[in-house]
Amino acid sequence: MSENxxxxxxxxxxxxxxxxxALQSTQLIxxxxxxxxxxxxxxxxxxxxxxxxxxxxxxxxxxxxxLKKLERENAALIPAVKRMRVSAxxxxxxxxxxxxxxxxxxxxxxxxxMEAIESGDFSAFGLEGNPFEGTGITGGEKPPGSLTxx
Numbered sequence: 001m002s003e004n005x006x007x008x009x010x011x012x013x014x015x016x017x018x019x020x021x022a023l024q025s026t027q028l029i030x031x032x033x034x035x036x037x038x039x040x041x042x043x044x045x046x047x048x049x050x051x052x053x054x055x056x057x058x059x060x061x062x063x064x065x066x067l068k069k070l071e072r073e074n075a076a077l078i079p080a081v082k083r084m085r086v087s088a089x090x091x092x093x094x095x096x097x098x099x100x101x102x103x104x105x106x107x108x109x110x111x112x113x114m115e116a117i118e119s120g121d122f123s124a125f126g127l128e129g130n131p132f133e134g135t136g137i138t139g140g141e142k143p144p145g146s147l148t149x150x
Contacts, residue, residue: 019074026066027084033059033091041098050106053099060092 033056040052067088071081 015076016074019070019077022066022070023077023080023084026063026070029059029063029066030084030087030091033057033063033095034087037091037095037098041102049102050099053095053102057092057095057099060088060095063088064092 036052036059037056040049040056043049064085067081067085070077
């Protein structure tokens with residue numbers, strides 16, 4: 001990068017402190033989205049992973065909205081806003097890819113899970129025997145009554 005690209009315009013030597021705080025908080029939102037997305041993809045499974053990815057996706061969208069607003073209001077912050085917008089788009093793309101992967105995982109596992117629940121055979125998941133052993137529930141049967149109402 002050249003030195004001229006990072007310099008402020010001559011007329012705008014003084015920056016608004018509120019705009020700098022808004023820029024910093026937007027940067028934190030981008031960082032939160034960038035960390036939330038892979039954590040929810042790899043550490044959380046099932047519906048909780050999707051909720052985490054949706055939270056990261058909302059962080060990225062919120063950051064893009066705030067960056068657009070900052071760019072309109074403060075001409076001096078345009079170079080910083082443009083650099084941060086690239087990070088927000090990368091976060092957004094990562095969230096979309098993670099969401100697609102999580103949905104495909106749920107689609108692939110759901111039939112196997114339902115079959116295992118109906119038959120009581122959980123060997124496809126690496127579980128030996130009946131996980132409901134000792135509860136009086138066997139595969140394919142409905143429980144005799146709820147635990148609350150008997």
